[in-house]
């Protein structure tokens with residue numbers, strides 16, 4: 001099978017503007033003057049990772065000094081040439097691959113060749129390899145902030161490692177929060193840092209922006225927007241015939257294979273509802289989803305007096321990534337703004353819960369708590385792989401999640417061992433269900 005993460009990487013978003021370089025804000029100048037923020041980029045070769053490096057490159061070109069310095073990079077083993085190129089460009093002290101010793105040797109060779117060609121022959125980063133490599137990179141002692149752009153719940157150990165090392169965590173890897181839940185929140189609280197956990201997911205970045213400076217009591221509901229994905233408007237019967245290629249044709253975002261497939265099934269929105277609950281402590285019954293096909297309004301907060309605040313910008317992840325890296329500061333020119341001189345239409349419609357039951361399913365799993373959310377995610381990851389392998393039809397992804405969740409017996413303890421054991425069980429059980 002070809003694993004989803006091994007499929008061709010979607011292109012990153014083009015440069016937003018050819019206008020003159022914007023001026024840095026006083027806050028960003030101060031950040032640079034205090035010494036650049038030292039960052040670790042996990043999943044650096046993916047959609048989030050490459051856009052994060054675009055943000056760093058652009059921000060460091062602003063007048064007033066470089067606000068960021070990359071101290072470590074980590075990726076899988078799928079794109080070693082790109083990882084080597086990134087290492088030489090950033091001069092990261094640590095470069096990690098989840099691959100084997102042979103992969104590490106190939107990475108070192110490629111870095112050596114590229115460094116020599118770039119006139120930086122003395123650049124010799126520490127190279128880490130193996131399943132724990134990203135976790136070690138996340139705990140890098142010189143780091144201030146870790147961006148987790150790994151895909152899947154394999155990102156949980158690095159998420160915990162970053163927080164336990166006392167680093168601020170800019171979190172794109174929503175699966176680690178879903179699987180780890182209270183464990184991740186505890187690690188964030190124990191770090192003693194205000195704003196230890198900064199959301200990078202576009203909806204949660206929007207919510208964090210709308211919630212800044214307010215109080216919990218004034219919030220009535222959170223409203224997450226969903227593009228509707230490529231299958232918006234299809235019935236469940238019609239979804240039986242859709243292909244992996246069609247599932248990867250996202251209408252508004254260029255992203256990795258797993259999150260794109262999850263957008264098509266609404267599993268992404270389901271994960272995001274629970275992510276919002278965990279990040280902002282709003283009960284699940286007060287979190288709604290509305291379909292907004294243009295993906296310009298990234299989410300909304302409805303307040304008790306009937307007011308609603310929405311965050312709007314053209315779909316471009318560089319904005320929430322830049323805010324995550326520079327938090328609480330904004331990076332001028334991170335992405336293009338809305339063009340209000342042109343006629344524009346934003347539309348909103350309800351989610352079809354019969355064709356797309358994932359959101360209801362995760363709300364039930366979230367209410368049951370414990371390891372149920374980890375089981376939801378792990379079963380989904382297995383089912384997505386099976387769909388891309390041609391082993392199942394599209395609706396069987398969420399059907400499999402529902403079956404496995406329905407059988408799950410929570411042991412009543414939530415520690416890392418319990419989460420990992422529940423995940424192992426869910427993956428095994430999902431494989432059995434998928435094979436039927």
Ligand SMILES: NC(=O)C1=CN([C@@H]2O[C@H](COP(=O)(O)OP(=O)(O)OC[C@H]3O[C@@H](n4cnc5c(N)ncnc54)[C@H](OP(=O)(O)O)[C@@H]3O)[C@@H](O)[C@H]2O)C=CC1
Pocket residue numbers: 005006009042043044045046047048049074075076077078079080097098131134148149150151152154172173174175200201202253254255256257258259317
């Ligand atoms: N892309 C987007 O716009 C958005 C993404 N997100 C979330 O961000 C996360 C990343 O998504 P996306 O960038 O699209 O995914 P991609 O598939 O594009 O990238 C995944 C990255 O993770 C790396 N990776 C895989 N396994 C490991 C491992 N064991 N150790 C270290 N690195 C590993 C991959 O390396 P390799 O190249 O070697 O395979 C790659 O760099 C997901 O959780 C997603 O839901 C959230 C909002 C928007």
Ligand SMILES: CC(=O)[C@@H](O)[C@H](O)COP(=O)(O)O
Pocket residue numbers: 201202203225226227228229253259262263264268269317
């Ligand atoms: C860009 C981002 O944050 C993705 O998670 C996005 O939300 C996916 O789009 P959907 O709204 O289709 O799930």
Ligand SMILES: [Mn+2]
Pocket residue numbers: 201202203272
């Ligand atoms: Mn999102």
